[in-house]
Amino acid sequence: MTDKTKRQLALLDDVRRLERTFETSAAVAPSTSMLYLGSPLLAGDLAADALAWLGAAELALRGIGPAQRLLHFLRTFAAGPTETMALTCVEAGWEILHGPFETEMRRDELEIVRDAYARAAFYAWCLGSPEAALHVAQHAAAMLRRVDSELFKVRFAQTMLAALRTAEDGYPWGKFDVARERTRALDVLVGLGELVPDVRLAQRAYLAEQVLEEAKGKFSGSRVADLDDREGIARTGDFEIDEPVVGPSLVVVPSLDHLPDKRNDRGAPRSEFGHLAQRALPLVKMPDLAEASAVLKGEFPWLSAVTDRILEGVVGKEAVVFPSAICLVGGAGAGKSHYARAVARVLSLPLTEVPMGGAADSSFGGTSRQWSTGRACTVLQSIKRAGVANPCVILDELDKASSNRFNGSALDVVLAQIEPGSRKAFFDPFLEAAIDLSAVTFIATVNDIRPLKGPLLDRMLVLYCPAPTAQDIDAIVAGILRQVREGSGIDPRFTPDLDATEMDVLRRGWRGGSIRPLKRAVDRLLTLRSAPGLAH
Structure with a gap:
């Protein structure tokens, strides 16, 4: 079994554990970090989730002096969740963490407020707020930097990118360049290299295992090895799969397991080319x-x-x-x-x-x-x-x-x-x-x-390659005009073909040989069309 296969199987175990944690959200409100990892809300209900979470968090917030205004808004929101009130909570949390109170609070108190602020932003995002999406992206980025789990890194990066896709420019409390942040989010995913498809594969494998659980009578166990390749899952000895290539293909890049596993380093070979390793790439099929x-x-x-x-x-x-x-x-x-x-x-x-x-x-x-x-x-x-x-x-x-x-x-x-x-x-x-x-x-x-x-x-x-002759001038001029139209980006109707008089001028001046003088002559004629005063 290769190192890559071992890593993928380890990711599958991580996915299993994370999904089992998600299953508890049917009875207990998930933590804020679990929400950012993709956990569903308590019983799939935002109002129920907010009430249950605040019931557990209120005691801690009550002991933090600067957080009383935030706590008041959170209580109002939990009593009747609205996008406006969720954004009010977000603003209150942001002001605490970016105002004079920050230096007066202990580290544990700052973490409690930060968690409440991130939770409120997530609620507002769920309610459709594009402003809150910007906050969600920032929180997801911060969470990504604090974790070591490869699976968690990818999940947080996916949340960050998903939030930025729904965001609108114009930060409610300060400047925020959405285009720049989208680029940063994509950079994070690129930096994770081959880890992203590995996580996607592990998630597909986990879903297939759930199918197996429903068909225990037909299968001997619930491991990936019991599944058929055609269902999109590989056997344990051949776990590395991708979408099948239909038609002729070729493996260009061999295994890169001999290289250091630096997938978070964008300049590392496995980060840049790991997704091509041992992968059959399609060949362009023969046209007519x-x-x-x-x-x-x-x-x-x-x-x-x-x-x-x-x-x-x-x-x-x-x-x-x-x-x-x-x-x-x-x-x-x-x-x-x-x-x-x-x-x-x-x-x-x-x-x-x-x-x-x-x-x-x-x-x-x-x-x-x-x-x-x-x-x-x-x-x-x-x-x-x-x-x-x-x-x-x-x-x-x-x-x-x-x-x-x-x-x-x-x-x-x-x-x-x-x-x-x-x-x-x-x-x-x-x-x-x-x-x-x-x-x-x-x-x-x-x-x-x-x-x-x-x-x-x-x-x-x-x-x-012989030089073109005077008999080839029609084809050459047509090609030059095609390049001009494609290069200008202007509607082709504004660059019609040369008329008979213009073509006669070209034939008298070009007798064959290098195409470059002919191209200059065509460019000159096109210039004279738009500025006849230049003719002399």
Whole structure:
């Protein structure tokens, strides 16, 4: 049994104990911290809960001089709970803890008042107050900082985020930036890393156990091992489960049990990538290749032969996984980068574009976690963002990467990531583990193949991209206009196609070759449309 499995089973035990505590709320008012952990109110009734809780807390509050006004309001609220009176209690509690009385009270007295203040805020939130939600979020955050239990940390963080989702900006007694606090709450959940899905899994397992209790005649016991995987629960020897991936998939990240268990450290590998460990990630399925080919040839008619060579590498496959990396070679302005992006678009591949020009170290392949700036390799970060095992990574201007190996070489890293033998087990120094990059689509663009000659070029499908000719101008201009419309964010109707006169001007001025002068000319024509006075 792995360390992760042991931890998950321990979480399941914690969930069992917490749920048994919650069961007592049918007869006894739960403590305030239990409410923030998700316990139901006494018998599910707010009025009954308030009366029972105040009956137990009144004696303690009566002995605290500065709390008498708060106690009066709490009695009024318990006699007839309303949102307005609950907020009045919240205000009274806040004033005690943030006014001159704070220095006059003992620590135990402050804790009693703080508990009453948090309870009143929770009641007001239950009654629909967005103002109280802000207080609830603050109390949940404070409770989270005071506990060691992993389960409690996640539960308090979930309460904090749930409260902030219902909150409105404008703190009743002082400034409160809801957007900033929401970000902080999400940061807390991110910092908990793989613990969040582990807790969710343990809660699902507990619910399944309750189903088993109702069917004891059919099962031999009430442990998770007695449940069927298809019901969403794993056997004891294979407790780590997730939503099943339908279709082709690939495990990219192996077990990370060899790393220190620092899930609360956002910079730790297990915090950042633990949720991907031993998890099958989906592969982008193959789209209609005939349609993809038609789109690419329509937009890049001068690269029709290149399109055929690229797409023939995935014919008959269930997922978009190329047999080798692709290297597009051509002169400046031939449209290589734009074409590479279009290939990713028509194949529905999430895209990461990496400018390799001037890259003078091996950081593309990740950096060791012994450094404070340690990071996983760029490709794994792309996989994490995309949530699939086969994103597309464009290595733009790869021929301009530095050949200096003083701080490592970007070209050597690329070689290891595209080499058929090593790409299935590329060693990431941040995770200190071998990851599987065999499904990633690498497309490099270069002007000159001479810097890549040797092992690197031998492992690529090298495709020469001819420069466009004058006959391709209609498709190129259509593509330029499409980029302008997408980039401007303006209604496409305000950027109509060029008319016959404008196209004639372009044809006289551009005879083929680099697309960049043509793009400048189109930009000039569009500017003249809106400011004809600039024409001369």
